[in-house]
């Protein structure tokens with residue numbers, strides 16, 4: 298089975314909904330170690346994505362993802378906006394004009410997304426950022442591709458890996474972004490960006506459960 302362009306559009310729409318529902322939770326996390334705007338930033342960005350999506354939702358997957366990236370870049374400031382934009386831009390570039398993708402494509406796209414975020418934000422693993430949810434998910438997908446797992450199972454294990462990575466940010470001391478200004482006091486709090494990244498992958502696993 299495969300993940301179609303329509304499946305990708307559904308994932309983005311569902312994520313906009315999930316972000317709206319988790320707006321306060323994400324902002325509360327960012328209040329503890331940042332400036333209390335991560336939920337609001339993401340919600341503003343994905344509300345704009347919902348407005349712009351009709352212009353590209355009948356195009357190929359690369360075009361859909363790149364248009365999401367452009368919208369996020371122009372509507373979300375701070376650190377999170379450009380980094381989320383990078384996720385969608387790099388994934389879109391790798392997938393290109395395809396109308397459907399397989400598990401290996403999804404793995405390659407997410408790997409490129411993680412590399413793009415790392416290049417842009419210069420964060421290393423365990424710096425307490427969104428990468429601490431993204432990298433484990435990419436690693437889990439790689440194993441799933443090697444083991445030839447069906448798409449739904451592979452997405453489930455990648456979401457679970459992102460969840461574990463998100464929880465593992467709690468004891469970490471932040472070395473990047475606003476949370477790093479707190480130094481040792483950033484430990485004991487879950488990273489907001491790792492949380493929204495887990496939600497992104499969890500939403501994919503749920504949206505593509507029948508792929």
Ligand code: ADP
Nearest residue numbers: 335375376377418420426427473474489490491
């Ligand atoms: P801001 O920090 O500008 O207020 P947000 O609150 O929207 O932006 O996003 C904060 C999240 O961005 C953090 O929780 C972290 O996951 C992520 N982040 C910040 N800096 C970096 C970076 N250099 N690399 C990767 N992720 C980062």
Ligand code: MG
Nearest residue numbers: 331332334335
């Ligand atoms: Mg913030």
